[in-house]
Amino acid sequence: MNYVEPIRDTNVLEDILTYLKKDSMRNYIMFTIGIYTGLRISDILKLQVKHVRNLKEIRLREQKTNKLKIITINKILKEELKVYISNKEDYEYLIASNRKGNKPISRQRAYVIVKNVCNKFGVENIGTHTMRKTFGYHYYKMTKDTALLQNIFNHADASTTLRYIGINQDSISDAYKSMKYF
Structure with missing residues (x-):
């Protein structure tokens, strides 16, 4: 199994979102929710309009x-969802399959979508967890609040959270880059 990384560069992230919004609103909403x-x-795939x-x-x-999760909807996400669901029925899946009637896309299809868009923008080591890790990475960079992220991700300890979002690897890379003897 390959190690999945967050999207660290906010410029690349912005480009991906701009591209997805023009290419496919469904895929854009999936990525934005992530x-x-x-x-x-x-959990994203089982969300319905209601x-x-x-x-x-x-x-x-x-x-x-199997834990209850309560997520306050960010105002940016709320606006995007409002537009996206304006012509949808409550029973419809947010990330609906084009071929299966009222069913969500598969996890495999979600992976292909994320993989294709990330490849287009030169992002490597990706998977469906890239969206989740991107959330964690950028939240950590803004706040340095490991304890809250640990709680959000339901991790047993802070070191797991830092490793999960790629902070440990960043620190290791920085250590190698900064090494000099003379």
Whole structure:
């Protein structure tokens, strides 16, 4: 299994979002939900319009942990969702398949979408967790609040969280780059 990294460069992240918004609103919303909530792809795919329409928060039971998760919807995400769902019914999936009727896309399809767009912009070591890790990485860079991220991600300890979002690797890389003897 390959190690999945966050998207560290905010310029590249902005380019990806701009591209997705023009190319496919569904894919744009999937990616936007991922980077603004830090949810796993399995939880994003089960969201329906009724889970976000006119609401301040997303409430769901995480598929992996079976824990209740309450996520306040960021105002940027809220505006994007409002436009996206304006002509949709409450029972529709946010990330609906074009071929399966009222069913979400598969995790494999989500991976292909993320992989293709990241490849287009030269981002390597990606997967569906890239969106979740991007959320964590940038939140950490803004706040340095490891304890809160640990709680958001349901990690047992802070070192797991830092390793997960790629901060440890950044520090290791910086150590190698800074080494000099004379």
